[in-house]
Structure formats: C-alpha cells, structure tokens
C-alpha cells in the first residue's frame with residue numbers, strides 16, 4: 001500500500017522532515033484502507049461529484065492544488081524576503097492532506113459513487129482532522145486541514161493555510177457551474 005500511495009502522490013517526496021513525511025503517508029494508507037475507493041480509483045474518479053461531465057480527476061485536482069501552493073509560496077518568499085515566514089514542510093504536508101478525509105465521505109449506492117449520509121454530517125475537514133490526529137500529525141498541519149474549506153472562513157488562518165486554501169479554490173472554482 002505504501003508504494004501505491006507514493007505512486008499516486010509523488011509530491012510526498014517534497015516533504016523534507018522524514019517523521020512528518022511518514023505521518024502523511026500513514027494518513028493516506030489509513031484513508032484508502034477505510035474507503036470504498038482504491039488508490040487507483042483516485043486517478044479515475046472526477047474530483048467533484050457536484051460538477052456535471054467533470055473530466056478532471058481527483059488526483060489531478062489535488063496534485064494541482066499542492067503544486068500551486070508550493071509555487072505561490074516560493075514566489076512570496078522570493079519577493080517578500082524576511083517579511084514573511086512560510087514553513088514549506090507544513091504547507092506541503094497540509095496541502096497533501098486537506099482532502100484525505102474525503103475518502104471516508106464516499107459510498108457506492110446502486111452502483112454509483114455518492115456522498116454518504118455520514119459524510120454529509122461529518123465533512124472531510126473534520127474526518128481528515130480525525131485521521132491526522134490518529135497519526136500525531138502536528139497542530140500546524142491539522143490547522144490547514146481544518147480551515148482549508150468554507151468551515152475555515154470564520155476564523156483566522158495561518159499563512160500556510162491561506163496559501164493552501166486559495167490554491168485549492170483556484171483549481172476548483174473555474175469548473176463550477
């Protein structure tokens with residue numbers, strides 16, 4: 001399973017801290033093992049069940065958000081210098097984990113992939129947080145998972161979370177009806 005996770009998520013190798021990297025891998029292994037979906041399915045299923053005729057896959061959307069977040073952070077660090085502090089490992093780990101809880105939101109009903117009742121009640125920012133906590137993912141990364149979506153609009157996001165939130169939405173909003 002570890003190899004499968006690293007195969008769908010090459011960006012995991014960008015995390016320099018070995019301990020953090022292992023935690024991220026373990027979260028994804030746990031999510032896939034407890035999901036109706038396999039790692040291979042993630043390269044095929046559309047990234048949103050809400051968009052009609054969506055041809056962009058879950059992994060393409062997720063990997064784009066991670067790549068955008070890292071690019072954005074690099075430009076900001078280059079141009080703002082020591083006026084801004086961005087922890088690249090925290091940012092990358094967070095961006096890779098924001099939708100890990102989504103794996104638990106799905107169910108297959110009448111041969112169709114849908115969102116389960118439990119998934120509607122406990123959306124993936126919450127289920128993702130529960131998975132992250134299970135593997136002792138640090139609070140700075142848990143914060144990104146918890147606040148990446150609309151649920152995070154009510155509080156204050158860290159700089160890493162602001163970047164990941166926007167990277168996620170720019171790779172989603174243009175495809176919304």
Ligand SMILES: [Fe+2]
Pocket residue numbers: 098099124148149
């Ligand atoms: Fe999300």
